[in-house]
Amino acid sequence: MSEIWNFLFYRPILNSLVFLYKTLGSNFGLAIVTLTFAIRAALIPLILPALRSARTLRDIQPEIDGLKKKHKDKKKLQEEQLKLYKKHGVNPAAGCLPYFLQFLVLIALYRVFMHFIQTGMIDDTQVKMNFLWLNLAQPDPYYVLPILAGLVQLVLALKMTPKQVKKSEKDSEDMAVVMQKQMIFMMPLMTVLIGLKLPSGLALYWLTTTFFSIFQQHFLAK
Numbered sequence: 095m096s097e098i099w100n101f102l103f104y105r106p107i108l109n110s111l112v113f114l115y116k117t118l119g120s121n122f123g124l125a126i127v128t129l130t131f132a133i134r135a136a137l138i139p140l141i142l143p144a145l146r147s148a149r150t151l152r153d154i155q156p157e158i159d160g161l162k163k164k165h166k167d168k169k170k171l172q173e174e175q176l177k178l179y180k181k182h183g184v185n186p187a188a189g190c191l192p193y194f195l196q197f198l199v200l201i202a203l204y205r206v207f208m209h210f211i212q213t214g215m216i217d218d219t220q221v222k223m224n225f226l227w228l229n230l231a232q233p234d235p236y237y238v239l240p241i242l243a244g245l246v247q248l249v250l251a252l253k254m255t256p257k258q259v260k261k262s263e264k265d266s267e268d269m270a271v272v273m274q275k276q277m278i279f280m281m282p283l284m285t286v287l288i289g290l291k292l293p294s295g296l297a298l299y300w301l302t303t304t305f306f307s308i309f310q311q312h313f314l315a316k
Contacts, residue, residue: 103202107133111206112216122210123225126295130302133199138310140195145310150184196303200296207231207293223295230295240289243301248282250304253311 110132114125134141157178165171179185210221210231223230227238234240289297 099202103198104205107199107202108206108209115216115221120222121225122221122223122230122295123228123298126230126298127302130299131306134303134306137195141310147184150182154178154182154184200299203299204292204296207295225295225298228294228298230298231293233291234289234294234297237290239294239297239301240286243289243297243304244282244286246301246304246308247285248279250308250311251278251281253308 107129111125111129114128115122118124118128158175161171161174161178165174207230210216210223214221214223227236228234285300289300
């Protein structure tokens with residue numbers, strides 16, 4: 095299993111980062127940003143269908159609410175919802191794979207970072223970890239990057255939240271709405287807290303990939 099993991103994720107990311115580091119004038123930060131865009135571009139064929147499916151799911155939410163009022167029997171409700179999904183070409187599980195892959199990439203990138211932090215070397219050459227005010231092997235001492243990553247995550251969360259959730263005035267009556275509203279702020283907060291402890295190189299990756307996600311959402315909306 096570890097050999098498959100190394101072949102599919104760890105080695106390609108490690109080799110790509112080494113190549114970009116050498117190509118971009120030994121600038122590790124710029125190599126991370128470039129690698130992030132390359133990874134997200136490679137995932138576009140998987141991510142765009144998932145985003146379209148999620149958007150369609152939000153568009154048909156009033157119809158789903160109508161079905162919930164009409165059918166009190168859960169089994170019947172599920173059958174009618176599946177028919178509605180099929181009619182509009184929606185796959186509720188479509189978004190799982192892209193995010194799962196991004197999670198695997200993040201784990202692999204963390205291992206790659208640990209490799210560079212522990213060895214500090216590329217082909218017997220010392221790796222330059224300085225980028226702007228950062229030492230990419232260490233957490234941001236001024237907390238700028240984690241906070242910025244959290245703010246960008248908040249922007250993304252707001253863009254992805256259905257309008258009916260934002261405007262709902264019956265939060266106490268609908269637990270799903272309450273949870274969705276809480277998640278708008280929970281994920282950015284978690285991003286900040288995690289970013290405070292991780293090497294700033296990973297926070298830079300997360301900030302860049304979130305910017306890319308916002309661009310995708312904007313592109314899809316048009």
